[in-house]
Amino acid sequence: MPTNTREQVCNFGAGPAALPTEVLEQVRDDLLSYAGTGMSVMEVSHRSAVYEQLQADAETALRTLLGIPAHYSILFLQGGASQQFAMVPMNLLPPDGQAGYVLTGSWSEKAMQEAQAFGRARIAGSSKDIGYRQIPMDDELDFSLDDAYVHITTNNTIVGSQWHRVPEIPRSIPLVADMSSDICSRPVDVSRFRLIYAGAQKNLGPAGVTLVICDAPWLERAAANREIPTIFRYGVHVKARSTYNTPPTFAVYVVGLVAQWMLKQGGLAEMERRNRAKAGMVYTAIDDSDGFYEGVVEPTSRSSMNVTFRLRTPALEAAFLERARAVGLVGLAGHRSVGGIRVSLYNAVPLAWCERLCAFMDDFRRKPDALSD
């Protein structure tokens, strides 16, 4: 393995992903003694005033950033989106009820599959027949007033598509969203959703903590009549303010720092401006390549988080990845299920990395046969 410094590497990985250097520096500086305690954050009791304050600060920063209504709860859980795929229907899909899932990629399919064990999980829209290259239009959605909820995946990391609107469905049908890969990348009207979940390891922090934002009074009313292990009940975590059991304290701490970093940068409007500029630059490099690079997703559904494209042959893609790696552009391989190239542009990725990438794309296009250094 070559030894690289932080300055040499541009990490376009899909998650766990790049974090702001300022946040990592803070973590490093706090590592042996947090806030004058003489203890690492990792060593502090989750029942201590120090941790309570830390978690409250993280919640406040997220509430401010996302404009979360006061009656919504913020939970820090474990198990990632994959665990939410089970917890959502366990808690919210009555045994004799139904829920709608809009299929926009592999992760939404998995979410629906897990729901099928708990009730009737039906397709409320899908673009599978066109390889998920587009987000369904509103008139293609098949919602029902009988749906306990309709579930969407706001950003699809594998194919590289993103919802650029909240689907137009009656407000009496609760919306549930997996925002794992685009939460905090842009402003969002949280009040349009009854429950939002997101694994932290893309825009929010390290792997190992899952953010759940939920309309707590609604959750209580909507709870499915089913025996659920205590640890999987949202209501238990709402009541215990995420400390029913020991929360992943260190990961919550980093999420708090990242949220405070976003606020300092100018909040989610500024994040959106930057993310559009970054993604715009890479999409332009694709669109201006005379077909050398071919975008996977229809322009109207393109993600500003995960830009996906193909080259003419797998061999050329392999050469692209190898030469990119040699110049410090890492994490560009598409998901193992689909191949191709994927450029993940989460909040912590600076515009300068995109400039380096686009220069490389231009260079590679002109001399695809050159050997890597």
Added chain:
Amino acid sequence: MPTNTREQVCNFGAGPAALPTEVLEQVRDDLLSYAGTGMSVMEVSHRSAVYEQLQADAETALRTLLGIPAHYSILFLQGGASQQFAMVPMNLLPPDGQAGYVLTGSWSEKAMQEAQAFGRARIAGSSKDIGYRQIPMDDELDFSLDDAYVHITTNNTIVGSQWHRVPEIPRSIPLVADMSSDICSRPVDVSRFRLIYAGAQKNLGPAGVTLVICDAPWLERAAANREIPTIFRYGVHVKARSTYNTPPTFAVYVVGLVAQWMLKQGGLAEMERRNRAKAGMVYTAIDDSDGFYEGVVEPTSRSSMNVTFRLRTPALEAAFLERARAVGLVGLAGHRSVGGIRVSLYNAVPLAWCERLCAFMDDFRRKPDALSD
């Protein structure tokens, strides 16, 4: 809040708890660039060769330390012991079957409660009638050849008791153990257990990762015939080597460093020697106090991890805690459900802290009415 340095504070908290300073220094030094990658461990993909190696190294260190048989799997899961309380019966208790739970404290009670939703969870021994002050004797155990498994909690953090033997039950009855608070504190014959689980936040690392050690071929044979969400199936995690979904990569990394630290110290025999010396010193301070301090647990069942004792009145206990805190002895309050004093002596707690504590206990006993500084 006063500002303390690391040298001034002795952290006797019950978890999240003290970690070895050498490990924290390593984490700090790696924080911005791990192993020459130019990326923090938190930023590295869980599908990368770098992470695969890191996890393999952590597994190897644990396998060596604990003497884990080759056919056992090591899993890094999420959700702590509380999630295992549900996953164990979900996976292993057939709907028409039964399992035995030996009750030795609040956590074992919770484990049994969660099992009751999945089959017949019955008491296979209990010392609840004597306030859990003793671990049941072998002739007090009520196991059955019909038990899908018998569950024990090897160390009871709240009351402060510990199993100092593996219960004598027929080897055809699978033993399952919650070792959250004493794993790696002493050598253990892993082959006597079919499944061991432990939240990391006491002896192994930060909160947010749960170690599961299981006899994988047995697990497959014993799997309860029940529909289980994918994420809660042990078999799924065994097959995917803990990367079915994104594991808590940073926490796994710290666990690996802690395991390597234990090996360097001389392994589990040395951990046991130190833990006995530390606990022995504190128990002696209790026993030699002419009844000023009163141990909670019968001597034969005393824990070397959590030493619990009472003072004559709650007011005296409050004064003890306050004065202790003032001299940098923190985390000594008993669990909120029982009160009193609890001294947690996990592997990372050095003998020198116990010396400071015992000197304080002696001083407090002589001048209980002195004001704190």
